[in-house]
Structure formats: structure tokens, C-alpha cells
Amino acid sequence: xxxxxxxxxxxxxxxxxxxxxxxxxxxxxxxxxxxxxxxxxxxxxxxxxxxxxxxxxxxxxxxxxxxxxxxxxxxxxxxxxxxxxxxxxxxxxxxxxxxxxxxxxxxxxxxxxxxxxxxxxxxxxxxxxxxxxxxxxxxxxxxxxxxxxxxxxxxxxxxxxxxxxxxxxxxxxxxxxxxxxxxxxxxxxxxxxxxxxxxxxxxxxxxxxxxxxxxxxxxxxxxxxxxxxxxxxxxxxxxxxxxxxxxxxxxxxxxxxxxxxxxxxxxxxxxxxxxxxxxxxxxxxxxxxxxxxxxxxxxxxxxxxxxxxxxxxxxxxxxxxxxxxxxxxxxxxxxxxxxxxxxxxxxxxxxxxxxxxxxxxxxxxxxxxxxxxxxxxxxxxxxxxxxxxxxxxxxxxxxxxxxxxxxxxxxxxx
Numbered sequence: 368x369x370x371x372x373x374x375x376x377x378x379x380x381x382x383x384x385x386x387x388x389x390x391x392x393x394x395x396x397x398x399x400x401x402x403x404x405x406x407x408x409x410x411x412x413x414x415x416x417x418x419x420x421x422x423x424x425x426x427x428x429x430x431x432x433x434x435x436x437x438x439x440x441x442x443x444x445x446x447x448x449x450x451x452x453x454x455x456x457x458x459x460x461x462x463x464x465x466x467x468x469x470x471x472x473x474x475x476x477x478x479x480x481x482x483x484x485x486x487x488x489x490x491x492x493x494x495x496x497x498x499x500x501x502x503x504x505x506x507x508x509x510x511x512x513x514x515x516x517x518x519x520x521x522x523x524x525x526x527x528x529x530x531x532x533x534x535x536x537x538x539x540x541x542x543x544x545x546x547x548x549x550x551x552x553x554x555x556x557x558x559x560x561x562x563x564x565x566x567x568x569x570x571x572x573x574x575x576x577x578x579x580x581x582x583x584x585x586x587x588x589x590x591x592x593x594x595x596x597x598x599x600x601x602x603x604x605x606x607x608x609x610x611x612x613x614x615x616x617x618x619x620x621x622x623x624x625x626x627x628x629x630x631x632x633x634x635x636x637x638x639x640x641x642x643x644x645x646x647x648x649x650x651x652x653x654x655x656x657x658x659x660x661x662x663x664x665x666x667x668x669x670x671x672x673x674x675x676x677x678x679x680x681x682x683x684x685x686x687x688x689x690x691x692x693x694x695x696x697x698x699x700x701x702x703x704x705x706x707x708x709x710x711x712x713x714x715x716x717x718x719x720x721x722x723x724x725x726x727x728x729x730x731x732x733x734x735x736x737x738x739x740x741x742x743x744x745x746x747x748x749x750x751x752x753x754x755x756x757x758x759x760x761x762x763x764x765x766x767x768x769x770x771x772x773x774x775x776x777x778x779x780x781x
Contacts, residue, residue: 380421381560381564382418383551383553386548389548393546394422399473399519400500400519402520403520403521403545404543405522405523405524405544406544407524407525408550412596412598412600413598414550416432416480418550419476420432423476423521428468429475431461431478432480433480437485439489441489441492444460444461445462447460461477462492462512463502466513466514466520469514470518473517473518474519474520475518475521480525490536497544522544555578558580558581558602561602562576562599562603566610567610569655573606575651579597579648582646582776583597584596584597585775593639594629595631596629617649617656621643626639645772677729680728681778683722684725685778685779687715712762726777726779732776735768736748739757739760742764
């Protein structure tokens with residue numbers, strides 16, 4: 368529930384823009400003799416706690432971490448009496464100890480994770496500290512504990528506003544936090560930088576993992592077909608593990624760190640595995656992690672050419688789809704439930720057959736052509752070209768897979 372530190376953490380927050388510089392300057396600028404509150408909000412795994420720790424380390428200050436939960440009692444954060452060696456003594460909690468540290472050293476920090484999980488009665492105990500720079504210890508007959516005029520106490524709360532939590536964050540309590548910056552997922556290049564610096568992995572490895580993470584994250588946020596989000600924290604953890612372990616355990620790591628961790632049920636796990644297959648995730652990592660076995664210059668060049676050709680096909684198809692929508696509207700493509708009309712495929716088969724065939728051929732990366740042949744006993748191609756029967760089979764029997772392919776894996780819709 369509590370952690371005390373004096374610059375023991377070697378990992379530092381890497382700012383996306385200037386959020387660290389801004390908060391550091393804010394803490395410096397405000398007058399002494401006060402308790403100031405900062406409320407960091409954003410999705411899980413974006414570095415909110417790490418940002419708070421890095422701020423404390425920047426001031427060479429002690430910090431106390433409190434993990435918010437409904438079981439947290441006011442005595443846990445203020446202090447409580449206990450019998451030790453036959454004598455009754457008072458154990459001071461993180462709030463009182465942080466005030467002592469601030470009065471001695473000039474500044475100290477309290478970091479409260481998931482602050483909205485704390486019961487409302489316990490939130491009240493922080494109100495007087497945030498507004499009046501003191502607390503009254505109920506367990507010690509309302510003994511007053513306060514900051515001196517030369518000290519500064521910084522309380523940093525973190526929460527995900529998208530999650531209500533068991534308890535509501537009281538409006539009066541929330542108002543006492545002076546600023547509320549949003550910490551979101553970084554842009555691609557920044558996330559690669561974060562993964563590389565924190566995990567120590569190869570940049571190419573980080574780029575492969577970040578690319579997949581952003582694709583899964585996009586699907587989770589877009590249509591909620593995946594419950595959990597591939598966070599930056601998970602990117603870092605995966606990079607650390609696969610960099611340290613033998614490549615022969617790569618499939619185990621993909622399943623245990625990504626698929627099983629993010630998938631709440633079998634359908635979600637299938638969706639995640641499909642995205643990974645579509646991105647050739649395991650194949651790319653194997654080529655990178657086993658250079659002595661399968662990463663000759665010619666093979667790498669061939670793989671890059673294949674990817675470039677695929678991107679070109681997707682780009683051309685997307686351009687044609689955009690023109691179709693401009694001419695006939697979105698309702699000619701999508702049903703009310705978001706599925707695609709069959710008449711859309713019929714139109715492309717009639718007027719843009721080659722582009723449709725080239726695009727549908729990319730479903731081979733999901734091995735759907737093999738599944739089609741084993742199910743029907745037919746070849747998915749005739750004279751080297753995709754058949755209409757194969758497209759119709761995909762639409763009727765693998766509709767959700769086909770929709771995910773067209774919207775997520777090889778997206779052709781804005």
C-alpha cells in the first residue's frame with residue numbers, strides 16, 4: 368500500500384511533448400508553505416505513476432505511493448495505534464510522514480494511484496491538507512499536523528476517467544487539485560523511443576511491437592471488440608522479456624504476454640491472434656531475433672518488397688473505395704450495424720475486378736485460402752486469379768474475419 372523512496376528508481380519518464388517540464392516548473396513556481404494537488408488522468412499503462420516518480424526524483428525528494436482501493440482506511444494513510452513489545456505506540460502513516468519530510472527537507476511527494484477508488488470518507492481526510500495545509504489525526508484525538516511556511520507538499524493523484532471505479536471522486540475533493548493534465552498514448556515514434564530506452568531492446572524490435580500494439584489499440588478503441596488495451600507499459604514489458612529470453616520461447620511469450628493477457632474470452636483472443644498473423648508479427652520477430660538462421664540480406668530485401676507491394680495494393684483499393692463512397696454514399700457500402708453489403712463486392716467485381724482480386728488475395732496471410740480449400744475441396748484461384756466463389760464464401764462463412772481484415776488488418780475505409 369505504501370512505498371518510500373530516495374531516488375531508488377533508475378527508470379525515468381520520457382515526456383511526449385513538454386508535460387514533464389510544465390509540471391516541474393509549476394511545482395517550482397508555486398509559493399512555499401502549501402500543499403498542492405496534481406491530478407493525472409488517462410488510459411492505463413501510459414506512464415502516469417512513472418511521471419509522478421520522476422517529478423519527485425527531479426526534486427531529490429522522498430515520495431510515498433498509496434494504491435487506492437475501497438479497503439483503504441483513513442488510519443492507513445494518517446496512522447494508527449498498535450501494541451509493540453507490550454507497549455502502545457503510534458505508527459504514523461504516509462500523510463504524516465510526508466509532512467515531516469517536507470518540513471525537514473523542504474519538499475516531499477505523495478502519489479495516490481487510482482485515487483477515485485478511495486472511499487469518499489477517506490477522500491475527506493485529504494481535503495483539509497489540500498486546502499488548509501494540515502490534517503487532524505482522528506486516532507490521536509484530532510492532533511493537528513501541518514506544513515511549516517518553508518515547506519511544500521505535492522500530492523499527485525492518478526486515475527482513468529473512462530473507468531468510474533467503485534467510488535465516485537467527490538467534486539469538492541477533485542476541485543482541490545490545481546491542475547489535471549491528460550497523459551495519453553504517445554505517437555508512434557515517441558512510443559518506439561520509450562520502449563527502446565526503458566527496455567534496452569533493439570529499435571527494430573520496438574518498432575515491430577509498437578506497430579502491432581497500435582493496431583490492437585485501434586480496434587479496442589474503435590469497435591470495443593477487444594476489452595483490454597495494449598498499453599505502452601505492456602509494450603515495454605514484452606520488449607524486455609523477448610530481449611532476455613531465447614527466441615525458441617517467442618511463441619510462448621506472444622501467447623502469454625499479449626494474447627492471454629489482453630483477450631477476455633476466446634473470441635477476443637482470436638481477434639488478437641488474427642491481427643498478429645496479419646502483421647506477420649511472429650515471423651518478423653523471428654527474423655530479427657534469429658539472424659544467424661534466417662536473416663540474410665536477400666531474405667530481408669524480399670520481405671521488404673512483399674510488404675511494399677501489399678501496402679501499394681491496399682492504398683490503390685482504398686483510393687477506389689473512397690471514390691465509390693463519394694459517388695454513392697456510405698450507405699451503399701455499410702449496413703446500419705456496420706457490416707458491409709454484398710452488393711459492394713458485386714459492384715467491385717463488375718467495375719474494378721482486378722483491384723478487388725489483388726486486394727482479396729492478401730487474405731492468404733490469414734491462411735483463409737487454405738481453410739477454403741479444406742472446407743469446399745475447391746481452389747481459391749482459377750488461372751492464377753481469385754474466384755468470385757472464394758469471395759462469396761468469405762462473406763458468408765467468415766464474415767467477421769473478412770470485416771476485421773478490411774477494417775483493421777488491411778484497412779481500406781476511413
